[in-house]
Amino acid sequence: MNYQVCLVHCINYYYLKINVSFKPFKDIEISKAFDLMDINGHKVISKRDFKFALKALGLELPRDQYIRLISGIEKDQNGFINKEIFMKEVCKLMSSRDVENDMVKAFRLIDEQDTGKIDFNSLKNVAKVLGERVSDQEIIDMLDAADEDGDGKVNLTEFLKLMNRARKVL
Numbered sequence: 001m002n003y004q005v006c007l008v009h010c011i012n013y014y015y016l017k018i019n020v021s022f023k024p025f026k027d028i029e030i031s032k033a034f035d036l037m038d039i040n041g042h043k044v045i046s047k048r049d050f051k052f053a054l055k056a057l058g059l060e061l062p063r064d065q066y067i068r069l070i071s072g073i074e075k076d077q078n079g080f081i082n083k084e085i086f087m088k089e090v091c092k093l094m095s096s097r098d099v100e101n102d103m104v105k106a107f108r109l110i111d112e113q114d115t116g117k118i119d120f121n122s123l124k125n126v127a128k129v130l131g132e133r134v135s136d137q138e139i140i141d142m143l144d145a146a147d148e149d150g151d152g153k154v155n156l157t158e159f160l161k162l163m164n165r166a167r168k169v170l
Contacts, residue, residue, distance in 0.1 A: 030090045033057050034083050044080035053086070059093055069093075100160065107159045117153035118143075 033056045037049035045053065047070050054061065061069065074085050110118050110126055120139055127134040134142075146154045146162040154162070 027087070027091075029057065030087055030094075031083075033090075034086050038083070043083045044076065045086065046080060047075075050081055050086065054090070054093070057090065057094070059090070103160055103163045104156065106163075107156055117151075117155050118159065119153045 033053040034045065036056060037045045037053045050070065050073075051066060054066075069089070073081060073089055075081055107118070108114075110122055112122055112125065113119075120136075120143065123139050123142060124134075124136075127139065143152060143154060146158050148158050148161075149155070
């Protein structure tokens with residue numbers, strides 16, 4: 001197997017693990033966040049609960065952005081937001097998430113020891129979790145492909161460059 005393809009495959013696994021744009025997972029997650037705030041089961045939530053649901057989904061917006069968002073959302077005569085509108089608006093928000101932020105999260109998932117670098121053992125573990133049969137030499141080759149400073153490890157800057165190159169190719 002081409003070591004670059006394997007590396008991208010490994011990284012994509014972790015990227016998908018944290019990337020909520022994966023449609024079935026996203027819809028379930030959004031629905032559960034709504035249901036958590038809809039404590040009386042009326043299929044509507046308040047503006048305040050909307051904000052808490054966003055936070056539960058990891059979408060913390062600056063105050064001014066939240067105010068713009070909530071003022072543009074369709075509400076019923078009592079000022080409540082129904083589940084359908086909630087799902088639609090949150091899906092829009094999630095699709096515009098910061099890709100670089102997601103890549104940083106993927107890096108941190110791979111960097112299990114929290115050293116700020118992806119090393120041989122981290123990459124070997126990723127391949128093992130994925131069930132990829134990769135030799136030690138192929139792992140070394142993967143690291144060498146991304147390692148720009150010659151320390152045998154991949155730091156966050158090198159990782160982001162690799163991922164941005166991979167995004168352009170894929």
